[in-house]
Every structure is written in structure tokens, then in C-alpha cells.
Amino acid sequence: MLPVRKKKRRNIIPGFGLSLGYTMLYVSILVLLPLSMVFINTTTMNWSEFIETITGERVVASYKLSFGTALAAGILNVIFGTIIAWVLVRYDFPGKRIVDGLVDLPFALPTAVAGIALTTLYAPQGWVGQFFNFKIAFTPLGIIIALTFIGLPFVVRTVQPVLQNFNGEVEEASASLGANRLQTFIKVILPELIPAILTGFSLAFARALGEYGSVVFIAGNMPMKTEITPLIIMTKLEQYDYAGATAIATVMLVVSFLLLFIINMIQWVTNRKFLHS
């Protein structure tokens, strides 16, 4: 959001025009073009059909489930991802490199494999599931576990570099001024981390919203209970109802965009606050 300047100032680094043009073209072809197809496909239905499709009972139930579980998974990832990043940066222990490498695995694993593995663990007779007297797989809880798993690397990888570059002197200063560890963490370290944590959260959240492969195995796909929105989109496609499928996708896109936009706004605000204080 640059304020409009009356006099054009020459930029010191040349090549702005060319690089901006290239960026716009690249983003357009890679991102905007496929997204616009979603909207174009949706326009084959009229307004009342569109509203009817996106407000169907099962569809609405699936929004609640998808957004709710993605939010829960995002929050879990923020808490534990930050802790993992902290441990990896601040402490030395044998096998640290291995743990560091393990964090990225959920990205590399095909989602279907993740889904099947998690379901095997958490099914009522599964290795882990058998120790609980309530169901984990085939409930929203199972979905949250799957989404947390696939989103784990985001927060860790965004917070890690910030922690690595964190200036230890500030901590020492706060300690010498009589703050205890907790106060130091909350008042000194956390504000620095918040932008990175927000970025990690929004990535993990967005990723979880669109996740299909791993969730269909652990969800159980019961109508009105554990049907995620991407599954509803698949059911529309099975009926060769492209317009209906893209209509629901449009809703997801718009809501996700708004949420990510709000998160970005929060980031700008916090950034300014901390950088100018």
C-alpha cells in the first residue's frame, strides 16, 4: 500500500518495470487463470440455483466441519509448531538433524498414505485407538489429527528462521532489568515471532481447508456428520454436476481469501506496531 507520490522518484535499483511485469504474468498464468476457470464454470448456473446449491443442508454442515477442523488444526500447529521450532533452534541434542528432517516429511508423503496410516493407528481397534474409550477415527477429532499432521511443517518452518536471527542481547537486557523468563518470553520474544506465526498459521489453515486425500480415509464420510466440503465437491462431480461443484469451490475460495486477507491485515498492523515502537 504505497501512498501515491506526486513526483516520480527514480528507483535506485534498475529493472523494476521488467521484474514487476514478469511477476504479474507469472502469477496470472499460474494462479489467476485456473482460479478464473472456477468462476467461469460457476456462471453457467443462475443466481437462484447458485444460492440453492451453496446453502444446501449437507453443504452447510460440511462448511462448518471443514472450517472448524481446519481452524482447530491451525491453532494446534501454532502451539506445537512454535514449541518444535524453539527446541530445534535453542537446544542441542543428539539426533537434532534427524528431527529437523522429519518435520518436512508430511509434505513429502502422499496424502492418501498419510490418511491410511493415521486411520490404521486411530481406528477403534488400531494401535492407538484401542486405548481410548471414545472414537477418534471417523469423527471430527480424527479429521483434526489428519489436518494437523499435513500442516505441521508450515509453522515450524516459518518460525525457525526468525528465532535463529533473534538477537540474544535483547533477552539479556530484559533479564538484567528484572524480568523473569515468562515475562521475557511474552513481552520480548513473542512479539517478534507473531508475524511469522501468523504466516505459518494461515498457510497451515489454507492447506487444511483444501485437503482431501488424507481426510477421506479417516473421516468416515457420514452425511451431516463427517463430510468435508472437498468431499461434497467430489459428490457433485460424480453426478457430472460441474457447475454445482465449482459453485461450492467458489464459496470456499472467497471465504478462504477473506480469512487470509484478514490475517494479512493483522500482520501489517502488528508489524507496524512492533517495528515503530
Place this chain on the structure above:
Amino acid sequence: MMILAGCSNSQSSSNEEKDGSSDSKKPVELLNVSYDPTRELYQEFNEDFIAYWKEETGQDVTIQQSHGGSGKQGRAVIDGLEADVVTLALAYDIDEIAQARQLLNEDWETEFEDNSTPYTSTIVFLVRKGNPKGIKDWNDLTKKGVSVITPNPKTSGGARWNYLAAWAYAKQQYNGDEAKIKAFMKDLYGNVEVLDSGARGSTTTFVERGIGDVLIAWENEAYLSLNELGKDEFEIVTPSLSILAEPPVAVVDKIVDKKGTREVAEAYLKHLYTEKGQEIAAKNYYRPRSEAVLEKYKNQFPSLDLVTVKDFGGWKKAQETHFNDGGTFDEIYQPK
């Protein structure tokens, strides 16, 4: 029971040049777009056909296989996957290909014998060894305390057969009383713990994870589970009445004409109807159309009352009535 459709191959290929076999000695490639459970069947069948074709014409043919959920495969062909032949789970999927892009004639079902379905299957139950819940027929699946595993008819072609088979049983029990049939279906689906998105997923849930007392499955899938995962763990229960599942095959006219592969594509599908092709189908647990081969394998395929999808007014109507949004399947899950 079955009305044999006459084999009328003439109308589409009469204007073709008939000298194809003499000068087309250079290798040819076929793409067969199929659905999930036929993987093993076509592996074996392709080998046989390649040898047969080499002997007949001297031409080398390679066959590419593509497998996936039937609806997904149908959409891939509509979106431009250049299949010479499609061998899918439902006539409905091929109908959509015919309508959406006019890639083949709308009367494609009359191309080959038996509605262009060279092999059939039916819907049976897989239960745990010893059948602890004493499951014999569809009504046992509605009892309290019986846990049923079947995929979601909204996403799985196989699950739609399961649903229609159960519906046909209820229809016979209650003399077509719609309210009672729906109540029956509601009880049955009330016992379903997990609705996997595909047939293989359901098999995994039942077999690997040990969830559920009974799996409603294709007969061929049930046999595969039995033979691959342990005869000492499961049993197949054949209900009193079920549905004749007819997975159809078709030559994709526009594409074979474009590629010049019509002759070999037609021979490929015709080969499914030969004694050898029928034998391979039976070996892979699909019910053969040939009486002679069926007789040979009669221990594997117990006879039972079979309705067909025609009793539901064809796939198009069945899809609209039962599985599209607002159909009977959605109704069952309406929260009261």
C-alpha cells in the same frame, strides 16, 4: 431374464476401409480406460489378446491400462483422455461420455452382445469367519447391533449397486410400499459406521482395520479379499436376492477413427466374448456370460434371484431417483 440385444456392428463401421489388416503391420497401441477392480482381470486378458492378435494379423499391439474410480475415469475421457476403449462400472458413465462430447453413438449398448457387458458380477456379503452375527440375507443387516460397511453411493459406483440391491430386496419384501422400503433403507444405513469414498476403501476398512460385521461388496472384490487376505478369516454370504451388475464396454468411435485403431479396438472387445476371454473373466471372479464357462465355475457362482438396473428404469433414472442431490439416499440421512 435377459433380452439379448442383436449384434449390430454394421451401422458404424460399414464405411470403413476393409483393407486395414494387410497394410497396418506396424505396431499399434490401445488405451483401455477402466475402473478399479478390473486391474487384475485386464492384466491377464491383455496378455492373451496380444498373443492372439499377433497370431491372427502378425501385428504387434501394446495395451495401456488406466484404472481409477469409474466416474473419475469417465470424466477424464470427457476432458480429453484419448481412450480407444472404455470398460467402466456403469452404463451411466459411458452414457455421459456419449452425451457430453458425442464421442460415441448414444446406442452404444447395442454394439456388442448382452448390452455390451461381456461379464457381470453381483452384490454379496463378506462376513467374519463363522458368521458370528448369523447374517444370511438383507434383513439381517437392519438388525440392532449389526455394523455394516459399504462405500458412499455419492462417490462410489460400486456403492450404488449395493444400494439398489438392498432396495430391490426391500421392494420385494414390502410389495413396493415406498414408505416401508425407505424405512428399511434407513435402518440399514443407520447401521453403517463408515462410508468410505470408494469400494477398495471399504474393503480396507473391513478387512485390514477389522471394523464392522459385514461388508457389502462386489462378488469379485469379495473373492479377492478371501483369496488374498485369508480364507480362514472371512466367508462369503450370498443373499436370496441381489442385483446383476453389468459393467459395460464400448469402443470410443471418434477416437478410434482419429487414430485408425477401430479394427483392433473392436477385436479387443469381441475377444472378451470368446471362450478364452470368458474363462479369464471367470478366473478373475467375474460371472461369465457364456453358459458353458459358467457351468464350469458353478461352485464359485451360486445362483440367486437377480434384478437388473432395467427394473429401476435404467441408470439415468436410477441416478436421478436415488443418488443425485435430493434423491432417496439424501432422504435417508435427513435429520428429523
